[in-house]
Amino acid sequence: xxxxxxxxxxxxxxxxxxxxxxxxxxxxxxxxxxxxxxxxxxxxxxxxxxxxxxxxxxxxxxxxxxxxxxxxxxxxxxxxxxxxxxxxxxxxxxxxxxxxxxxxxxxxxxx
Numbered sequence: 474x475x476x477x478x479x480x481x482x483x484x485x486x487x488x489x490x491x492x493x494x495x496x497x498x499x500x501x502x503x504x505x506x507x508x509x510x511x512x513x514x515x516x517x518x519x520x521x522x523x524x525x526x527x528x529x530x531x532x533x534x535x536x537x538x539x540x541x542x543x544x545x546x547x548x549x550x551x552x553x554x555x556x557x558x559x560x561x562x563x564x565x566x567x568x569x570x571x572x573x574x575x576x577x578x579x580x581x582x583x584x
Contacts, residue, residue: 475519480505484516484524488531493555496528533569536562540578547574 476484487504488496501524502512516524532554539550551562559574566574 474515476505476515481519488528492528492532492535493553495555498524529565530569532556533566536566536574537570537577540574541581550574 483505484501487501498509498513501516502509505512507515513524516522516527520527522530536550536554539545539553540547545553546559547562548559551557551559554562556562556565563573566572566577570577572580
């Protein structure tokens with residue numbers, strides 16, 4: 474089986490609140506009182522992504538919003554959403570979105 478609605482909500486709220494920090498599987502599993510193994514399985518069953526993939530996708534989602542802020546550098550955005558630097562953000566962003574953050578920013582510049 475998967476996680477309850479309450480458990481999923483707690484995980485989502487925690488990830489949203491801590492997106493800029495290191496988030497470990499043991500921390501997430503402990504939050505809802507499950508072993509790491511059971512948590513990973515139940516989370517993937519409920520969400521369709523591993524907890525790690527989910528955290529990455531949330532970070533990229535926040536990064537996409539932040540990229541509209543012209544005064545923030547790519548490196549600033551990377552650090553704000555929990556990546557070690559611009560190169561890590563570039564790699565993950567391109568993998569998940571299909572373009573680099575710079576290209577995304579250029580394509581979505583509404584001015």
